[in-house]
Amino acid sequence: MSAPAIASSPLDRDVIRARVESALHEFLDSKAESAAARRLPADVVHSVRSFLFAGGRRLRSQFCTLGWYAGGGTGLPDEVVRAAAAMELFHAALLMHDDVIDDRDTRGDRPTVHRVVADRNHGVRGGQAAERLGARAAIVIGDLGLVWAQELLHTSGLSPDRIHVATTVLDAMRTEVGYGRYLELVTAGRPTCDLEQAWEIVRYSCAASMVEGPLRLGAVLADAGPAVLHALSAYAHPLGEAARLQDELSDVFGDARSGRTPTLRDLRDGRHTVLLVLALRHTTPAQRDRLTDFIANPRPTEGDAALCREILDTTARFEVERMIRDRRLQIHQVLTEAHFPSQAAAELDSIAEAILNREAPQR
Numbered sequence: 001m002s003a004p005a006i007a008s009s010p011l012d013r014d015v016i017r018a019r020v021e022s023a024l025h026e027f028l029d030s031k032a033e034s035a036a037a038r039r040l041p042a043d044v045v046h047s048v049r050s051f052l053f054a055g056g057r058r059l060r061s062q063f064c065t066l067g068w069y070a071g072g073g074t075g076l077p078d079e080v081v082r083a084a085a086a087m088e089l090f091h092a093a094l095l096m097h098d099d100v101i102d103d104r105d106t107r108g109d110r111p112t113v114h115r116v117v118a119d120r121n122h123g124v125r126g127g128q129a130a131e132r133l134g135a136r137a138a139i140v141i142g143d144l145g146l147v148w149a150q151e152l153l154h155t156s157g158l159s160p161d162r163i164h165v166a167t168t169v170l171d172a173m174r175t176e177v178g179y180g181r182y183l184e185l186v187t188a189g190r191p192t193c194d195l196e197q198a199w200e201i202v203r204y205s206c207a208a209s210m211v212e213g214p215l216r217l218g219a220v221l222a223d224a225g226p227a228v229l230h231a232l233s234a235y236a237h238p239l240g241e242a243a244r245l246q247d248e249l250s251d252v253f254g255d256a257r258s259g260r261t262p263t264l265r266d267l268r269d270g271r272h273t274v275l276l277v278l279a280l281r282h283t284t285p286a287q288r289d290r291l292t293d294f295i296a297n298p299r300p301t302e303g304d305a306a307l308c309r310e311i312l313d314t315t316a317r318f319e320v321e322r323m324i325r326d327r328r329l330q331i332h333q334v335l336t337e338a339h340f341p342s343q344a345a346a347e348l349d350s351i352a353e354a355i356l357n358r359e360a361p362q363r
Contacts, residue, residue: 011069011347013062016076016084020061023078023085024052027152047113047141048148052092054110060087060214062351067218069344071228080221082156083166086149087214090170093145094177094209100135100142101181102269114138146174158221165220173213180204189270191292193281198274199241207240231338238327238334239352245324246356248275252312257358264305267312270295274323278316287311328356 032045061084068080098104099112106112111119118134153166183201215232224232249255252275254262266273280288294300294308331352335345 011066011343013351016062016065016081017058019076019081020058020085020088021053023082023152024088025049027082027085027089027148028052031148044141044144047116048089048092048145050116051096051113052088055108058088059210059351059355060091061085063087063211063214064218066344066348066351067215067224067232068222069218070215070232070338070340070348071219071222071224072341073218073222079157079162080218083153083158083217083221084214086152086156086170087217089145089152090149090173091209093142093149096138096142096145098181100138101185112138113141162221166217169213169217169220173209176204176208176213180206180208184271187272189295191270191272191276191280191295193277194272195274195277195281198272198277201272202241202244202274203237206244207237210243211240212236227339231334231340235331235334235338235348235352238330239355242324242327242331243355245274245320245327246358248273249317249320252309253317255358262309264308267291267294267308268300275312275316275320278319279312282315283311287315324356328352 028045028049032042034040035042035045064084064087065076065080068076073080095107096113099107100114104112105115114134114137116134117137118130121130121133150167150170153170154163156163158166180201180203183197184205187197187201212233215236216229219229219232246255248266250258250260250262251266252262252264254260267276276291279291283291290304291308291311294304297304300308332349335349338345340348
């Protein structure tokens with residue numbers, strides 16, 4: 001691998017982001033040119049590009065490059081940058097599917113892919129037909145995004161043996177995320193006190209795709225040994241879990257730091273969250289009935305929402321906040337004991353603090 005010169009520190013997040021975004025633009029430009037030459041619909045590449053560049057802090061690519069440095073990699077070769085870019089494309093494709101599953105009209109302050117397609121076709125097809133088209137188109141575009149993420153990795157310039165180990169990591173990520181999403185679906189609307197199952201959903205649907213998979217990808221490209229890979233997983237699990245727990249709290253109580261307002265969407269959808277499980281374990285029978293009635297009610301009132309928020313506050317909020325604090329301590333302990341290069345360890349600590357302090361948008 002040839003390492004291009006970098007004017008600032010190779011771990012500079014702005015530099016990494018700029019190079020990753022350049023790689024993504026280059027790849028999508030080639031896709032647009034290929035589509036035009038074959039007279040294929042231009043709006044497919046446009047939809048992917050618009051979604052990819054709608055915001056976010058490129059956490060997956062940051063973790064991929066940090067895995068490279070933690071594993072002993074030096075410089076920042078173009079091949080590694082393109083592998084990191086593949087993580088962003090992979091994640092964007094998953095979110096397109098998630099938005100259909102969750103029936104979201106917006107992500108952040110931008111319309112979702114299925115919403116854009118539906119709105120564009122309302123005048124031609126009518127309401128319900130346009131809605132169905134939007135959902136189906138987003139699934140297809142998301143599928144293409146997953147294929148293109150694999151293609152970006154395969155055409156990154158990595159050697160065949162690096163391609164093999166990288167593909168193994170990506171395949172594991174796709175499998176784990178798929179199981180996590182499936183568990184979310186089949187457990188929704190059926191609240192139980194099964195805490196282990198709630199943790200399985202967190203680990204597969206959040207920690208695997210946001211932190212562990214990208215870190216391991218970068219590390220295997222640097223030929224990291226088992227000890228490094230184990231330490232990266234020990235860092236990734238509590239970070240992914242803590243980030244998800246914070247999202248659960250923000251959904252119910254809001255978060256002034258990130259500007260998130262409470263929606264109670266998790267509870268409305270009956271998601272099997274850690275917060276809800278802990279609440280069900282500590283509620284009175286009357287409180288439990290209130291929570292389950294809220295989940296079953298398609299049109300809860302503001303009064304219903306306020307009462308459920310109060311129940312979650314008194315039965316589970318403190319315990320979830322304690323779990324987040326415990327995981328912060330685990331992260332710091334791992335970084336103290338792991339034999340990562342000092343600069344990589346410092347940056348892993350910094351990005352974890354940024355996420356847990358809500359400085360990085362969770363897109």
